[in-house]
Amino acid sequence: MRLIDENNEKVGVMTFEAAVDRAQSVGQDLVMVAPKAEPPVCRIMDFGKFQYELSKKERDAKKKQSQQKLKEIKFHPNIDAHDYQTKMNHAIAFLKKGFKVKFSMFFRGREMAHMDLGVDLLKRASEDVSELGTADGAPRRAGRTFTVVVTPGGGRKV
Numbered sequence: 001m002r003l004i005d006e007n008n009e010k011v012g013v014m015t016f017e018a019a020v021d022r023a024q025s026v027g028q029d030l031v032m033v034a035p036k037a038e039p040p041v042c043r044i045m046d047f048g049k050f051q052y053e054l055s056k057k058e059r060d061a062k063k064k065q066s067q068q069k070l071k072e073i074k075f076h077p078n079i080d081a082h083d084y085q086t087k088m089n090h091a092i093a094f095l096k097k098g099f100k101v102k103f104s105m106f107f108r109g110r111e112m113a114h115m116d117l118g119v120d121l122l123k124r125a126s127e128d129v130s131e132l133g134t135a136d137g138a139p140r141r142a143g144r145t146f147t148v149v150v151t152p153g154g155g156r157k158v
Helices: 014-024 048-062 083-096 109-128
Strands: 002-004 009-015 028-032 041-045 071-074 099-107 134-135 140-142 145-151
Touching: 002 109, 014 028, 014 041, 028 048, 028 099, 041 048, 071 109, 083 109, 083 145, 099 134, 109 145
Parallel strands: 002 041, 071 099
Antiparallel strands: 002 009, 028 041, 099 145, 134 145, 140 145
């Protein structure tokens, strides 16, 4: 196997037993870093410290990533004008904070006969927030529900 010592210097190719003896004489561990290489590459290092630094890097990377959250605003086709405006104010606040907003239109019973009214209401909702976000296409149907997702940023009208 090819050996790299504790100072990151290439020692050369040697037997496994010789590499283990050398690592033990220094008081550190022998870690195989490239097992598929020909010959395999091993490094003399403190394995506990190596694992700690690796987990520290992963924690820092996780801290720096931003989670994309989705907020949902639910409608029914027979919504009152004031209720609609209240829900739109919530949607505007969510978009200003940088959240995606999902408008959902639910249909119950006889409302199923007037799905076009619900789709028009969803289009109106996505147009009302078009200056804050972009609607991802036309309303999509899933059973008794129509949905539109609006992402924050420069908008275009749907």
